[in-house]
Amino acid sequence: MSKSEALKKTERDGTALTFAENKAFFISGFAIFCLWLVFSWQGLRTVVEIWYGNEIFNHGFFIVPGAFYLIYLKRHELLAQPIYTTPLAFIVIVPAVLLYVVGVAGDIQLFMHAATFTLLPALIWLMIGTKAAKNILFPLVFMLFSVPVGEQLIPYLQEIAADGSVALLQLTGVPLYRSGLYIEIPQGRFLVAEACSGVSFFIASFVIGSLYAYLNLVSTKRRVAFVAISLIFPVLANIVRVYGIILIAYWTDMEHAAGADHLIYGWFFFAFVILCLLGIGELMRETVQSERRDYSVPKKPSISFTIFTVLFALFIVSTAWAMNITSANNATKLPSKPLLNDLMGENCSATSWQPIIVNADVEETIYLSDTNCGVKVYAAWFSEQDNELVSDLHRIFDPERYSLAETQQLVINDTAFTVYNVVSVSGEKLSIVRWYNVDDKLFTSSVKTKVHQLKNVLLGNASGGRMYVLAAEGHDLSATNSDLSTALSQLVD
Structure with missing residues (x-):
């Protein structure tokens, strides 16, 4: 049976996932989604602040909508599978809930964010069952890209960029002196700052590479290879970018590749890197003949109210526990004794060093x-x-x-x-x-x-x-x- 014939038969039989025929399923799904919103509110609020405030993670706004669009593209294969609630999802849900409570208790945002975006696909798995979830496995896993993580790589990427650019400069005969992350040439001094680490390149390339591999490659080996390339290529490209900036400054006596030129060059280079990555993907792309698939008529979803009851109880107990932890953590605003007790200070002139500490009492x-x-x-x-x-x-x-x-x-x-x-x-x-x-x-x-x-x-x-x-x-x-x-x-x- 072709796709169109199956859909027509579905419409005639009235067995599609329509609200009129499956009120209990849709109402239960909506209730679970609302429960997820309420339970994960603190994690969602803080993650949106990070997405909005840190340009490295601006892509986070598009991950979940993009994942749902990928699910929509697989709707025919999804509806051809039996839809039923499964208790197997609790294997992921229970640890994720505990991780979220631990995150709230320790004010560890990474734990809250990871738990929030692990719970969402796990709840979808619970709603539709294991067989159906396998058909949309990548979109469910793709939601994890919403977690704002990767800034910890900045110091390592800075070192790699500095090491690589210095090696290229020495290879091309540019005189230089390196001190830490500072690179000095006769025309001036450069700092491989955090903005030069290429972490934005790295994360964006990883997300785009994973998405491209899923949409355009079929072989598992090619998909893994392309994702690996999407991780290595931006690191190498960033080395070339830093090298190019310093080389242009050397050739033009600092007239170019500084200030606004530096930023413009960086963004154009980023666009070039993405185009190159997609070009590599096109070279690896496989020619696949379209197959004629049989789409069975979807059956009415089967739901277990026992599973829903256990899920609601888990969320309610965990929410109460998290609220109790939050209210109990009411330490005094002032320390019990002086911070620098019995230490004698001297009247010294101020130095340029001062740590950057955020919101201390x-x-x-x-x-x-x-x-x-x-x-x-x-x-x-x-x-x-x-x-x-x-x-x-x-x-x-x-x-x-x-x-x-x-x-x-x-x-x-x-x-x-x-x-x-x-x-x-x-x-x-x-x-x-x-x-x-x-x-x-x-x-x-x-x-x-x-x-x-x-x-x-x-x-x-x-x-x-x-x-x-x-x-x-x-x-x-x-x-x-x-x-x-x-x-x-x-x-x-």
């Missing part, structure tokens, strides 16, 4: 005594009410003014501290250390700090904590680390 800054104004300490208190002690938004140095040269390890009182050696445009060198204090316990790992805070919240305790950032000035890194070790010993004790 209390902040203090002093210079340690007996260091000749060489060691500066910043301390901040976070109550975890509309702020976060551990957050990717916090920066221990301004990336527009300083560049990371290397990291080292210092062990003090059996505790390992990571020392970030940074250098400024003017050549100023700093060694910076960060650590946390929660419940009078010292943590140097942001992950362990977050886990401890999460445990406090789940137990109904306050989760507020302190952040300390210590910076030692000096051009001699060995001497700086010695001063830093002494200062840390005083603070840790």
Whole structure:
């Protein structure tokens, strides 16, 4: 039976998925969707703020609508399958719900966002059954691209771009000096900043490459190969972009490839990269003869009210638990004792270094005594009410003014501290250390700090904590680390 014949027969028999014939199915689906909206509201609100506020993730607005359009394109194959509710979806739903509650408890947005956009396809799976879900597997998985993740790759992509562009410049005989992420040529100095990391290229290419492979390639090997190319190609292209900008500046004595020219060149290059990627896809595209498929007449959906009852109970209990956690986490806005207790400050001239800390409740800054104004300490208190002690938004140095040269390890009182050696445009060198204090316990790992805070919240305790950032000035890194070790010993004790 052809597609048109099946559809005509469906219309005659009245067995299509019409509202009049399947009120219970549609009402149940709408109720589940509303329940998802209510349960995931905090995650949805914060993810929309990120989509709107961060240009790297602007594509997030189009992912879910695009996924539903892909499902619409598969509607005939989908309706040809038996539609029934399945309890197998709880294998994904229950962990996703728990992950969301943990995200709310620890104010971990990544957990909330991942759980939100894992729940949506899992609920669709629950509604339509396993056989039908297999027909739209890619659109369901595609929804996960809504999760705003990938900024953590920026430092690594910066290093790759700097390493690759320096290698190409040396290969073409351009004289240069590199210090961290700064690349100096006779005509001027360049910083491979976060905007030059190519993370936007990388994420956009991954999304477009995955979508293109699904729509235009049939062989699994070719699909995997093209997705791999979509990950590697933008990284290599970004190296060429950074190299091209510096090379143009070298040839034109900084007349071009700076300022507005820099941005225009970047966007045109991005468009060129996407066109090249699609061109590679066309070369890999397979010629597939259209097949005549038989479309069986869709049967009336089968729904289980027992499954819906369990689902509603799970959401209600989890929502109540999350609300209880939120109301219980009411730590005092002020720390119980001074942040820099028993530390003697000195009247020193201000330095250019200052960490970028977002929305702290209390902040203090002093210079340690007996260091000749060489060691500066910043301390901040976070109550975890509309702020976060551990957050990717916090920066221990301004990336527009300083560049990371290397990291080292210092062990003090059996505790390992990571020392970030940074250098400024003017050549100023700093060694910076960060650590946390929660419940009078010292943590140097942001992950362990977050886990401890999460445990406090789940137990109904306050989760507020302190952040300390210590910076030692000096051009001699060995001497700086010695001063830093002494200062840390005083603070840790």
